[in-house]
Amino acid sequence: MAAAIPDEFLDLMAEKFRMLADATRLAILRSLMSGERNVTQVVDETGRNQANVSKHLKMLAEAGLVARRKEGLQVFYRLNDPLVERLCKLVCETIVEEAQKDLDRQKRLLDGWSGRNPGAA
Amino acid sequence: MAAAIPDEFLDLMAEKFRMLADATRLAILRSLMSGERNVTQVVDETGRNQANVSKHLKMLAEAGLVARRKEGLQVFYRLNDPLVERLCKLVCETIVEEAQKDLDRQKRLLDGWSGRNPGAA
């Protein structure tokens, strides 16, 4: 019956989605999907600069999406919310599907349609 | 094996999530989850003003999340992307779980813990 979403949820939901609505943060999360990483490793894997990565990691930690562990000089981060991978997976699949649909449409226009139905606008 | 997310996907994914990263748009989508609605109905159900709703509906339509149908004076919108409801459902469940976890933690502090382990800070 898909219970309706209560008003108080809307802001919380928006906040969750907002965390995922940035390519840099997604790149960081993707890096953490392979396992725990320190800041320098994340910097290397994402190609973003350190201050920027650090800032986004802080946001993600405050939102509860990643967890922090300090060890000597280094700070290690890891995924802390199973939701992340599930949401990313769903969206990725959708992107693939949409790309496939586009391909099919083009294909139909290019070969399947040639010669037939000549007068159509 | 959870195939890695390719770089080219990051922006597309961020764009998808960004559409859902706003409480007003979520309220609009929730309204449409009950079925097709015209703009006035969405305005009433969301409590936002007409210009605002109209603008967000346009964004959602351009992103392909909703579909548009004009009939006389009115314009009807409906959900057009099965992803929306699945993503919202996932996030809602997570919010409920997190709230539950908070409740449990408080409960444990209040009654389960009283008397025992007296010296702990």
Added chain:
DNA sequence: CAACTGTATTACTGGTTGATTGATTAATCA
């Protein structure tokens, strides 16, 4: 201890985007 190095965070800035609102316009129909 003081100086120094490597690692991570914070502060500040400029530029961009986004949300909201009131007023106006466009389209449709009585």
Added chain:
DNA sequence: TGATTAATCAATCAACCAGTAATACAGTTG
């Protein structure tokens, strides 16, 4: 024409993001 519905315009305000520079922190070395 007048009423209704939706889209657009113009203006304001807030949020966000990248980048540089400055700061903090832990550990090492002299």
